Amino acid sequence: MAGERCVSGVGGWLRSGLLSMVLLLVVGMTQAASPVRVTVVASGLETPWSLTFLPDGRMLVTERPGRMRIVSPQGTVSAPIAGVPDVHSRGQGGLLDVVLSPAFATDRTIFFSFAQPTRDGARTAVARAVLDSDALKLSEVKIIFAQNESPSGGHHWGSRLVFGRDGNLFVTLGDRYSFRDRAQDLDSHMGKIVRIRPDGSVPPDNPFVGKAGALPEIWSYGHRNVQGAALHPLTGTLWAHEHGPQGGDEINEILPGRNYGWPVITYGREYVIGTRIGEGTERADVEPPRHQWTPSIAPSGMSFYTGNVYPGWQGSLFVGALKFRLLARLSEEGGKVREAERLLEDVGRRIRDVRQGPDGKLWLLEETEGSVLRLDPG
Incomplete structure (x- = not known):
């Protein structure tokens, strides 16, 4: 059959382009061995992001x-949803994250x-809208937030959205690459989580409310490009990871008002020339990462x-990797985070998003072939 290739080590076959096919991939666990199968539920999407x-x-x-679609559990892909605003689809920019309102069952809001x-370039923005999933359209679209600067360039937009347990919305914002020093400036949205x-509107208990020269919506600063974020299931605090340059991809516990260092304190190095960036890897006023990858895996989704x-996976943290084309499983033991294992390396897909489904299984978006993947127990 055209397009099929062997998945090394297991004798299964990947037949790209077919829906609901199974990759017979056996993944060895660090504890007891537990095989999983990778099922391609849908394919043919164009650079799926969230x-x-x-x-x-x-x-x-x-x-x-710039499109949204609805995908059924059986792999049926809808036509594009109408009403999505124009996007700046250049470089890494375009239509990015999407989440449901905590009250979606009654307000149908996303x-x-x-x-x-x-006019000057582009900026990361957040909109809300009412979704009619049967008519495939958005209505009452309203921009509720936008970065206060809109430079040219196509890199480092962020942008993950996570609702906290209190109903407030976290938004991760990139430093836009050429403007990395602004990540340390509290009058800028670049390199921040808001x-x-x-x-x-701004919650009154945000850490910089009332501070002269600081934007009140800022929650934390000193970030480079956060493309994965999730609430810790026990503490309810926000955790996030971000890309580092040639080393220094980080996982951080995001605490209010804290500085996460970029570009002053980092494990990363300059592209091409390889020199160290900033002053070093530690400073008393900078929150250290809970985990860091050197070399970089290019994390996305979390x-x-x-x-x-x-x-054996309950409580684990899963992170997709674009560069190394894998799914990383991390565990927290004794207050320390460690990488427990690397999964799906034989599949060779750029993992963009990782979500737990209502069926208790992990679902992935991958960019290589534009697919929705499901991990099934073996």
Whole structure:
């Protein structure tokens, strides 16, 4: 059959382009061995970026060029949803994350982030809208947040959206690559994580409210490009990872008002010339990472696993990797985070998003062939 290739070490076959096919991939666990199968539920999407589950089990998926689609659990892909605003689909920019309102069952509201074109360039923005999943359209689209600068360039937009347990929305914002020094400036949204209410207003308990020269929506600063974020299932605190340059990809516990160092304190090195960036890897006023990767794996997507489908995985943190084309499983023991194992290396897909589904299984978006993947127990 055209397009098939062997998955090394297991004798299974990948037949690209077919829906609901199974990669017979045996993944060795660091504890007891537990095989998993990778099922390709849907394929043919164009640079899929984010995945969220609707109450009926269908998935709302964003494609970076500016489309949203609904994908059924059986792999049926809808036509594009109408009403998505224009996006700046250049470089790493475009239509990015999407999440449901905590009250979606009654308000049918979604929130999504995107690179918004402006007269000067583009900026990361967040909109809310009412979704009609049957008519495939958005209505009442409203921009509730936008970065206060909109430079040219196509890199480092962030942007993950996470609702806290209090109903406020965290938004991760990149440093836009050529403007990395602004990550340390509290009058700029570049290289920040902000916390807003669902209407875009500022919660009064944000750490910089009332501080002269600081934007009140800022929650934390000194970030480079956060493309994965999730709430810790026990503490409810926000965790996030971010890309480092040639080393220094980080996982951080995001605490209010803290400085996470970029570009002054980092494990990263300059591209091409390889010299160290900043002053070093530690400073008293900078929050150290809970884990860092050198060399960089190019992380994207992030989810804590709270189900019971896979033996030994409960409580693990899963992170997709674009550069190394794998799924990393991390564990927290004695207050320390370590990488427990690397999964799906034989599959060779750029993992963009990682989500736990209502079935208790892990679902992935991968960019290599534009697919929705599901991990099934073996």
